[in-house]
Amino acid sequence: MADLTTSFAGIHSPNPFWLASGPPTNCGEQIMRAFDAGWGGAVWKTIGEPIVNVSSRYSSVDWNGNRMMGLNNIELISDRPIETNLREIYEVKKRYPNHAVIASLMVESTREAWHSMVKRAEDAGADGLELNFGCPHGMSERGMGSAVGQVPEYTRMITEWVKEAARTPVLVKLTPNISDIRVTARAATQGGADGLSAINTINSITGVDLDTLIPRPNVNGHSAHGGYCGPAVKPIALHMVQQIASDPQSQLPISAIGGISGWREAAEFILMGAGCLQACTAPMHYGYRIVEDMVDGLASWMDSKGFPTLDDFRGRSLPRVTDWQHLDLNYKIVARINPAKCIGCQLCYTACWDGAHQCIHVSGSDRSAIVSTPTATAVSHAVPPSRIPRVDEGECVGCNLCWLVCPVENCIDMVRVDNGLNSESWAERSSRIPA
């Protein structure tokens, strides 16, 4: 069985699954239940001078009948006194010495405030610190959170202050609300951070109530922009993690966050270089119990792939991400429909015709004007051959769209065709052809 024990920037945990700072890590009682359920670590709900929250706080995007494809929140940091949080950190660490407990911190931007907060958190027994430079709403209006994370100089300066006082590893949690996340990642690196956490939530307004015309979430008739997270943000987070991991100027361990709901995303993030994983929306949606399959599924996949430890595949997919200019222009694939599997929905046809390159054809409608109810007591469900589309392979550009829309698994194959050409990238071609 695969070994999932994790060592991240010097912090140890039985597995790479940590709860991200948020409602699931509000208090010690919750975190202990989470550890019992199987979570390897927890980043405490951000600690700082207690704030007052509003109600309501969340809104979401449902998609095709599924709830909470994306979650938006306007919640601030912990509303509990600092001492209460610290006392509970102490208790949790005492009972769960082998699990990772990280104190997420946010205080006003002065050296003294940070020094004092760092010392108190470490005295309470935290295994590490996470600096919340990412919270995109509310706290930023007070000069904290993403107001720090969006300015590389501040990020670097506060990281330096923290490092002056810290004895445990310091992680800097980055905001995605910036045009190039590598810039703040480098600033944190220069400030002496031991690791990076990415991403925090993305600025968002999820929608407008079409009865009241009030955007969501509704706080007594008004709304404010919030932070977006959950399954919808995974591709964005994955890209940002890849960008940081591939950046030679910030070679720090990365704790990946953003839309992780199961072992599949976990494996993907590790393949893109993540050292450990954090999740917030998924446990908010389904509870701590989801970690069981995260652990089990990841281990099974590693066994099937022959990876005994996480290090055996960490970053494996990074070399496979390159710039567009290095992609092979002569690689040619075409769509091939398997008539035995096709159900005749013709989604590939309409997608290709309206949304791609007009190279999938149907025989024309087989609808007759006059149809009457069959008298047969049962009907055949066989797909009439006339409903099965055909691909004009000569015209097919191999875009994948039909393959993506086809509702039947393995019905359309994208197959390589030999065009007799050697691999050649845009970079190669343009250097060959003089300007």
Place this chain on the structure above:
Amino acid sequence: MTSQYAPLSPQAALAEADRCLFCFDAPCASACPTHIDVPRFIKKIASGNVMGSAKAILDANVLGLSCSRVCPVDVLCEGACVMHNLHQRPIAIGKLQRHAMEFFYDVGGALPQAAVALPWKVACIGAGPASLACSAELRAQGARAIIFDQRPLAGGLNTYGVAQYKLAPEESGREVELIRAAGVEFLTGIEIGKDILLDDLLRDHDAIFLGIGLGGTQPLGIPGEHLGGIQTALQFIADYKNRRPVNIGDRVVVIGGGNTAIDAAIAARHLDARDVTILYRRSERDMSAFAFEYEHAKREGVKFMWNARPVAFHGHNHVGAVECEYVPLIACDTVILAVGQSRLVDLLSSIDGLQLHGGLVKVNPESGQTGNPKFFAGGDCVNGGREVVDAVAAGKRAARGILQWLT
């Protein structure tokens, strides 16, 4: 009755609508005799535009509500659903259609008024689905349409025939009222050929649509058929649906092998008859009832006897037993005859130039026009007794045929 016939909750409707793949040139729409654009109305449910969904349905089929309840969807739209080939349940098209239509009626939806007024006046004989569809289309195009029916209530077999658990007379009445509100005139309790003569009707109208359906249940022509306790399925169902007292006793024998026999047998079970048996003269395989109707009857506790051809009824004044070939006497308190409907040859053969074939009206299938160019026809009187949706499709086609001929 059973949950199978319960409406979808709004949330369930949304989940079901989201299952629809949104096929291009969808096979469900091709399979529907009225060619309702099924993916279009379903995606409107998914988007939350339920009113638009109902209008998309009504656009194709003005009896969208009753069709959603009575259509044999297993052999129509749902039978054609591509989901079968994904080894999944077909989309519950009938139930989604019901969802949209009930929303429409609950919020008091109305049909669009005709944009123009045409100078023609058309009489529709019979107020069943065929005439309802024909008159609604005539009205939508701007012509005047007047419906005549001998029965007190309009709706034809939708009101008097289809099984109660599928469609109650009041629901059929909602559709009649919708069409009335669109400007179609209804004259009920008037039998054409008796209360008003065809010639008079012909004089007052530019064209006549025959949507008279079929006649009463055919007799078997065997000894003892006059005994008390022997009734026809149509009369029995009409009484049951209109809540007239029906006393059928404990043991009921239904004779026939079609959908009507099944409906009558299930109604008898719903009236608490303990022992309900369908006698069919041929084998299980030969039954003309749809497979799902047969399964439903079995679930309702109806028993079946195959290869049982009745030769006589026995009893003093009241039937007490049925005698069949090669089987012992079958004791019973009630016999319901469901052996097919007769044809209304008397009225039809009085029309000059109209051609009949086995008692059914011959028409041009595209226009519904009969051998007498002023007469058009559609529905059961043409097809010999199919489904409501077939009558709707034929009625609408005939309306267009009439207008084309008049123009």
